[in-house]
Amino acid sequence: MRSPAPVSRYAARLGALAAAALALVAGCTVGTGAGGTGATTRTELERDTVVNLFQWNWKSVAAECPRLAKVGYAGVQVSPAQEHAQVVNNPWWVDYQPVSYQIASRRGDRAAYAAMVQACHAVGVKIYADAVINHMAGGDSGVGWAGSAWTHYDYPGIYQTQDFHHCGIAANDDIADYQNRAQVQTCELVNLADLDTGSDYVRGRIAAYLNDLIALGVDGFRVDAVKHMSADDVAAIMGRLSKPVERYYEVIDKGGEPISMTEYTGSGKVLVFSYGDEVGSAFQWGKIATLRNLAGGVDGTVARVFLDNHDTQRHGGAQVLTHKQPRLYAVANVFMLAWPYGEPTVMSSYSFTDPDAGPASTDQSGTTKDTACGSDGWECEHRWQSTEGMVGFHNVVKGTGVELWWEDPSGNSVAFARGDRGYVVVNNATSPLAGRSFQSRMPPGTYCDVVHGAVVDGKCTGPSVTVKADGWFTADVANLDALAIHVGAKAG
Numbered sequence: 001m002r003s004p005a006p007v008s009r010y011a012a013r014l015g016a017l018a019a020a021a022l023a024l025v026a027g028c029t030v031g032t033g034a035g036g037t038g039a040t041t042r043t044e045l046e047r048d049t050v051v052n053l054f055q056w057n058w059k060s061v062a063a064e065c066p067r068l069a070k071v072g073y074a075g076v077q078v079s080p081a082q083e084h085a086q087v088v089n090n091p092w093w094v095d096y097q098p099v100s101y102q103i104a105s106r107r108g109d110r111a112a113y114a115a116m117v118q119a120c121h122a123v124g125v126k127i128y129a130d131a132v133i134n135h136m137a138g139g140d141s142g143v144g145w146a147g148s149a150w151t152h153y154d155y156p157g158i159y160q161t162q163d164f165h166h167c168g169i170a171a172n173d174d175i176a177d178y179q180n181r182a183q184v185q186t187c188e189l190v191n192l193a194d195l196d197t198g199s200d201y202v203r204g205r206i207a208a209y210l211n212d213l214i215a216l217g218v219d220g221f222r223v224d225a226v227k228h229m230s231a232d233d234v235a236a237i238m239g240r241l242s243k244p245v246e247r248y249y250e251v252i253d254k255g256g257e258p259i260s261m262t263e264y265t266g267s268g269k270v271l272v273f274s275y276g277d278e279v280g281s282a283f284q285w286g287k288i289a290t291l292r293n294l295a296g297g298v299d300g301t302v303a304r305v306f307l308d309n310h311d312t313q314r315h316g317g318a319q320v321l322t323h324k325q326p327r328l329y330a331v332a333n334v335f336m337l338a339w340p341y342g343e344p345t346v347m348s349s350y351s352f353t354d355p356d357a358g359p360a361s362t363d364q365s366g367t368t369k370d371t372a373c374g375s376d377g378w379e380c381e382h383r384w385q386s387t388e389g390m391v392g393f394h395n396v397v398k399g400t401g402v403e404l405w406w407e408d409p410s411g412n413s414v415a416f417a418r419g420d421r422g423y424v425v426v427n428n429a430t431s432p433l434a435g436r437s438f439q440s441r442m443p444p445g446t447y448c449d450v451v452h453g454a455v456v457d458g459k460c461t462g463p464s465v466t467v468k469a470d471g472w473f474t475a476d477v478a479n480l481d482a483l484a485i486h487v488g489a490k491a492g
Helices: 058-071 092-096 110-122 181-186 200-215 231-238 273-285 288-293 326-338 385-397
Strands: 050-053 075-078 082-084 098-105 126-131 141-143 149-151 220-223 246-249 269-271 303-305 343-348 402-407 413-418 422-427 433-439 445-448 464-467 472-477 481-486
Touching: 050 058, 058 075, 058 110, 058 385, 075 110, 082 092, 098 110, 098 200, 110 126, 126 200, 200 231, 273 288, 273 303, 273 326, 288 402, 288 413, 326 343, 326 385, 326 422, 326 481, 343 385, 385 422, 385 481, 402 433, 413 433, 422 433, 422 472, 445 481, 464 472, 464 481, 472 481
Parallel strands: 050 075, 050 343, 075 126, 126 220, 220 246, 246 269, 269 303, 303 343
Antiparallel strands: 082 098, 141 149, 402 413, 413 422, 422 481, 433 472, 445 464
16 A cells, blocks of 8 residues: 555655666567467466456456456456545545445446456456555545545544544654554554554444455455554454455565564465565576575465565665566566465556556546556556466466576576476576576476467467477577476477
């Protein structure tokens, strides 16, 4: 979650990245191919990759789900559903300023939301709702998207003054010191009215909203601003859900603060913010071989990992890789989807220069228009062939470990097997790997390189490699590029 005013802890703007990477934009790695990866032996239950279709309207999410299902995505993270404040120029962060718990936002009404869930479920794709439960809208007063009038600490029919924290610790009750646990969890995040989540009444109202979404069919929640609530409060709210559903918590924990993401793993999984920083730094300035032991500070079974999200794209710092560095971003996503730690979330975003800007495809009323990938600034990174192909790879190799690790002397070209089910080469060096032989554990045969193509009617739409009886194969891998093969993408 991010608020309208700069927050000192995370206010750094995206910095300029290496010119060499930016100069290498041209290349097939970032093509928007068809996306099929061939048949796999993995079931829908074994899929775990989620795509964040950031700011997409409900109709567009529904239309995208058949493609997501074909590629192998497990689910979609959708933007907050509840009625939000209306703000001039329709910035993206207005979605994180609740006014009521009506399902009515600039992306669609309750009927459209329900239709989206049904359409995605029909093809086996789950829906994860972004749940904003720590606070209500900031500012002095306003009118919500569905017409609900409100003032600070008075959201008619839901909450009044007694339902909020009034910490009395810092000026204006805002968080001033992130080293002070009480401030972080009871003061206001940039004037956003902070709910007293220790209150039985407040817990009940929040749970009622979440249960309403469950009744509409959502499969789980991405829960916003979780470190601003105590772990006990979060667990108590989740204990009131009508049925068990998945949840992953936004706990921004990069070390150095008293609140740790490990506090919350008893009631859900956590988003590992340090993961994207570590991967982004290695691909830009370090040696990717240092990622050989990559883990994010919590057990992989409770970790959801990502390279970037809507917050870090804007305020994460220069170490964060985004679509603005497409070739680097593409190969880093290959690595993330090949590496066996955590459950991955793929970002799908829109271009911007103003970090506050909402999507360009917004009409005069503020309603988000239908997404058209490649126009109105919609980046649709989740459709890049390199990413779509690796989602299939990730599904096929799930449950296997890393074997046969190889790295070149520079430490910026690596390769490894995922058991006998897949093999990946990532070349982050300045020079190509020409005629290089690699030892896999793959059964002999011809395999399609899913980074650059798919399997269609038993044939590769892109390059292929032939694995010999002893598992060895020879391939060329361009600089800032990758290659991946798996048993579900065998030609013939």
